[in-house]
Amino acid sequence: xxxxxxxxxxxxxxxxxxxxxxxxxxxxxxxxxxxxxxxxxxxxxxxxxxxxxxxxxxxxxxxxxxxxxxxxxxxxxxxxxxxxxxxxxxxxxxxxxxxxxxxxxxxxxxxxxxxxxxxxxxxxxxxxxxxxxxxxxxxxxxxxxxxxxxxxxxxxxxxxxxxxxxxxxxxxxxxxxxxxxxxxxxxxxxxxxxxxxxxxxxxxxxxxxxxxxxxxxxxxxxxxxxxxxxxxxxxxxxxxxxxxxxxxxxxxxxxxxxxxxxxxxxxxxxxxxxxxxxxxxxxxxxxxxxxxxxxxxxxxxxxxxxxxxxxxxxxxxxxxxxxxxxxxxxxxxxxxxxxxxxxxxxxxxxxxxxxxxxxxxx
Amino acid sequence: xxxxxxxxxxxxxxxxxxxxxxxxxxxxxxxxxxxxxxxxxxxxxxxxxxxxxxxxxxxxxxxxxxxxxxxxxxxxxxxxxxxxxxxxxxxxxxxxxxxxxxxxxxxxxxxxxxxxxxxxxxxxxxxxxxxxxxxxxxxxxxxxxxxxxxxxxxxxxxxxxxxxxxxxxxxxxxxxxxxxxxxxxxxxxxxxxxxxxxxxxxxxxxxxxxxxxxxxxxxxxxxxxxxxxxxxxxxxxxxxxxxxxxxxxxxxxxxxxxxxxxxxxxxxxxxxxxxxxx
Numbered sequence: 001x002x003x004x005x006x007x008x009x010x011x012x013x014x015x016x017x018x019x020x021x022x023x024x025x026x027x028x029x030x031x032x033x034x035x036x037x038x039x040x041x042x043x044x045x046x047x048x049x050x051x052x053x054x055x056x057x058x059x060x061x062x063x064x065x066x067x068x069x070x071x072x073x074x075x076x077x078x079x080x081x082x083x084x085x086x087x088x089x090x091x092x093x094x095x096x097x098x099x100x101x102x103x104x105x106x107x108x109x110x111x112x113x114x115x116x117x118x119x120x121x122x123x124x125x126x127x128x129x130x131x132x133x134x135x136x137x138x139x140x141x142x143x144x145x146x147x148x149x150x151x152x153x154x155x156x157x158x159x160x161x162x163x164x165x166x167x168x169x170x171x172x173x174x175x176x177x178x179x180x181x182x183x184x185x186x187x188x189x190x191x192x193x194x195x196x197x198x199x200x201x202x203x204x205x206x207x208x209x210x211x212x213x214x215x216x217x218x219x220x221x222x223x224x225x226x227x228x229x230x231x232x233x234x235x236x237x238x239x240x241x242x243x244x245x246x247x248x249x250x251x252x253x254x255x256x257x258x259x260x261x262x263x264x265x266x267x268x269x270x271x272x273x274x275x276x277x278x279x280x281x282x283x284x285x286x287x288x289x290x291x292x293x294x295x296x297x298x299x300x301x302x303x304x305x306x307x308x309x310x311x312x313x314x315x316x317x318x319x320x321x322x323x324x325x326x327x328x329x330x331x332x333x334x335x336x337x338x339x340x341x342x343x344x345x346x347x348x349x350x351x352x353x354x355x356x357x358x359x360x361x362x
Numbered sequence: 363x364x365x366x367x368x369x370x371x372x373x374x375x376x377x378x379x380x381x382x383x384x385x386x387x388x389x390x391x392x393x394x395x396x397x398x399x400x401x402x403x404x405x406x407x408x409x410x411x412x413x414x415x416x417x418x419x420x421x422x423x424x425x426x427x428x429x430x431x432x433x434x435x436x437x438x439x440x441x442x443x444x445x446x447x448x449x450x451x452x453x454x455x456x457x458x459x460x461x462x463x464x465x466x467x468x469x470x471x472x473x474x475x476x477x478x479x480x481x482x483x484x485x486x487x488x489x490x491x492x493x494x495x496x497x498x499x500x501x502x503x504x505x506x507x508x509x510x511x512x513x514x515x516x517x518x519x520x521x522x523x524x525x526x527x528x529x530x531x532x533x534x535x536x537x538x539x540x541x542x543x544x545x546x547x548x549x550x551x552x553x554x555x556x557x558x559x560x561x562x563x564x565x566x567x568x569x570x571x572x573x574x575x576x577x578x579x580x581x582x583x584x585x586x587x588x589x590x591x592x593x594x595x596x597x598x599x600x601x602x603x604x605x606x607x608x609x610x611x612x613x614x615x616x617x618x619x620x621x622x623x624x625x626x627x628x629x630x631x632x633x634x635x636x637x638x639x640x
Contacts, residue, residue, distance in 0.1 A: 008440035075405070082401040083373070185396035185571035188499045316497050326569045329406025333486070336408065336438050339612055340431045340468045340627050344530030344549045346613060347595050352524060 023067050036060035045254075045283030046070060050324060051077025052182065052201040053084075054253050054282050071203075075325050082182070088239045089177050091247060095257050095280075096155045098233040102286075105157050106227035107261060113151040118232060120286075158228035158259050158276070167261070167274045190315050195299050199292045200281055202322030208287065210312045211294035218310045220301055225277065225294060228259040232284055256281045260293035267305055275300065370417040371449040376400055380418035380573070384564060387575035392537030393505070394488050399571040409442055410568025412465050412484035419480065419564075420446065420463060425453045427461035432469035432610065432627035439467070456630050468531075470552040472609050472631040475561035477578060483546045485567035488574060490534045490544040510542050513585065521590050530595065536583045537576055545582075551594045551610045556582040599624040604635040 037044055037060040047059040051074045058077060066072035102118025105111050161167040179187075179194040181201075187194065199207060215224065234254050238247040258279040266272035277297030279289035298312040311317045321327060368374065376398075383397040402410040420426065426446055430439035434456040442465060443454050455461050458473040467484040475481060491501045494512045504510065513534060520528045527533075533550035537543045545553055546565065556563065556576060563576040576582060586592035600607045602623045609631055611624040626632035 008435045008437040009444075012437055012441060012444075078401045079403040083367075085373075182401075183398045185398055186498075187396075316499070320498075325401065326406045329408060329410075330486070330569055331407075332405060333407030336467075337431045337436055338468070338547075340549055340610065341531040341547050343611065343613055343627075344551075344595060347597075348528055348530045352528070355525065 031064060033057060033060045033064065036063050042284065043068075043070060045281075045285050046204060046288075047073045047077060049282045049285055049288065050074040050201050050203065051081065053077050053081040056283075071324050071328050075328070078325050086183075088241060090250070091238045091240055092172075093235045093237060093255070095231060095235055095255065096153050098154055098231060098235050098255075099252075100151075100154055100231065100233040102232040103154060103230065104227070105229045107229075108157060111157045111229075113154050119284075154231065156229060156259060158261060158274075161261075161274060165273065168264070168276060170276065170278075186319060188315060189302070190299075190319055192296075192300075195315070195319055196278070196280070196292075196296065198319050198322055199279070199295055202292075203324035203327065204285070204288045204291070206322055206324070206327075207291040207295055210298075210318065211291040214294055214298050214310065214312045219294075219298055219312055220306055220310070225297065226261045227290070228261045228276070229257075230259075230286060230290070231255075231257045232286060254283050256283065256285045256289040258286070258289040258293040260290070260297060262297045264304060275304070367449045369422075369450060370420050370446070371402075372400065372414065372417045377418040380414055383573045384415065384419065384575060387564070387573050388562070388577050390541075391576050391580050392541030392543040392574060394567075394572040394574045397571055397573050399568050402568065404442070404445065406569040407486060408438060409465070409467060409484040411566030411570075411573070412467070412482050412568075413442060413445070413566070414568060415482045415564050415566035415573060416446070416463060416465050417449075419482075420450060420452065422450075422452060424462045425455050425460055426450075427455050427458065427464045427630075428466075429464070429469060429471070429628075429630075430467040431612070432471070432631075433629040435629065457634075458628075458630050468547050468549075469610070469627060470548055470555045472626075472628045473634075474555075475559060477560040479561040481559075481561050481563050483548075483563065483565045485544070485546050485565045485570075485572070487532075488544055488565065488567040488570050488572040490532075490542050505541060508540070513542055517585060517587070521587070526590065526593075527586070533592075534585050536585060538580050538582075542585070543574065543576070543582075549595060549610055550584065550592075553582070553584045553592070554594065558582070597624060601626045601632060601635075604632045605639060606632070606635050609635075 037056050040063065043063055044056050044059045047062055047070060048054050048056060051059065051062070058080065059073070062073035062076040063070065066076060100116060102120065103113070103116045105115065158167060162169065174193065179191055179197070181194060181197045213219065234252050236249045236252045238249050240247045260277035260279070261274050262277055264273055264275040275297060277293035279292030279296060281289045281292070295312060295318060299315060299318060301313040302308060302315070308314060370377070380397060383395045387393065387395045399411065399414060402413055404410055404413060426443065427434065428439045428443040430436040433439065446452060447454060458464065458471040462478060463480050463482065464471065465482045465484065470481065489501050491504055491512060494516055495501050495504065504512070517527050520526070529550065531549045532544055532547045533553055535543050535545050535553060535556065545556060558579050558581065559576070560578050562578055565574045567573070584592040595610070597611050599611065601609060601611060603625050606626055609626045609628055612627045614623045614625060615621070616623050
């Protein structure tokens, strides 16, 4: 029985024990962190994104500790990252200088540097592979990556449209360090750096649902966005410490990037042109980077003077509700005792009913 | 004892940032100050705001009391108290009179607080107008212009429909003749205790990243109308343990036929009242 009133301390202790036992009770072999990292890499990548900490080992540890509850793993990683010191802000990454693993465009048949399919579930038939039920050691690894891409640089494909001014320009108007959602409270109207951060660490399911709503009809003007380019690969991270005065590379990270092209009818000041939605995530999170790019475009609606009609265009709606650490906390807090408030409601409803039943009213 | 964490978990820079916000909040009673809330190792909605406020003001000499629903031994209160024991290695107490710092969820203790005490409220939703206007951009303006017609109309509508205001908890108050303030989900029974309280009242909303305060001896008025004055809850029953008729009561179902008992929600008050009456 769940008794909130008495014995809280003992109950908590037992509860933690029972939870730990859940993982152990049948005595299976403990999973190694490396196994999670290598063999459940998509889960690991989701957790580094929404946990907003690029550390695949800790992500794997969090997944193990949370017994596969990814929202819980994300929460663990967030609670850890908040204790870390902030040494520096990196300079903006340059995604044209990328060790490319995958790169496609749905807008152009061929692109300089070529389309590179890379590893993807896209054309796998979603049939359960029963051979995995009993897989021996992974030793039959077949290296097929024999064709190194010739290019070392992959400039953004859609920038080619810029030559004709068909595409809105992305202008860097950051004066100082970017807004930091981990240090500063949310501000409205939200700036793009602020919302891009919130989207990058936002809940994948929420963003996927929102972006789906937009392209199904609960979005601007019922236009259909085009994938200008999707990239997945490794980029270098640079910082530029004041005392050095030049940039130094501090490591590299995997990223997924999506550039979405969308229409814009133009207004009094601007002739019709293509607009962009941009999505960037840590690791291999292509689906999420696509969702972000659609949400990003929708959040720009206000700036274009478009009518704000749908949830996805509404800054407060999207940005306040995208974070699953906040969302899961608040939704699950409902299971905390509320009997003081509920007593107030009981008290009231009895009074109201008595008044009515005794004919005072109606 | 070494805890492996900075005293009270938060780093000193964060504590200083929060203290500055608290000072600002004290200077503008009832005004919601945005602050750079941090992620805590406790779920949002479970007291992260209260914990951050407590963590930034707690000192080694403090004696901490934590209650949830008025009780010291509810699971979440125990969990928060254990957290501070672990990261501060400080004294805790169940006795309201002994505590220098009280963190609470949903109740104000029945025992009158004094000028040497601070009470920290956990706040789920700091914005009293949120249910009437979902947008922060708008509610900030409404507060700035002291434009509270929405709230008055809402209360009026309840009276016209039900004969009285039907808000039984989180009943809105006006602080220092200025800001309409959310008293947190305490029962309206507790609202009068906020008025002219000797203790400093601090409010922390972690998820919403807001801090607000009511300084000692500040006027706090529950919103009402002249012909429909504010009233608190009353019971026909008394506490079945200590016999109190003056405390807020919880209803306990004691058998399958739905027979019920009423007991004090404030467990410390109930205990000392029982001892007094012996």
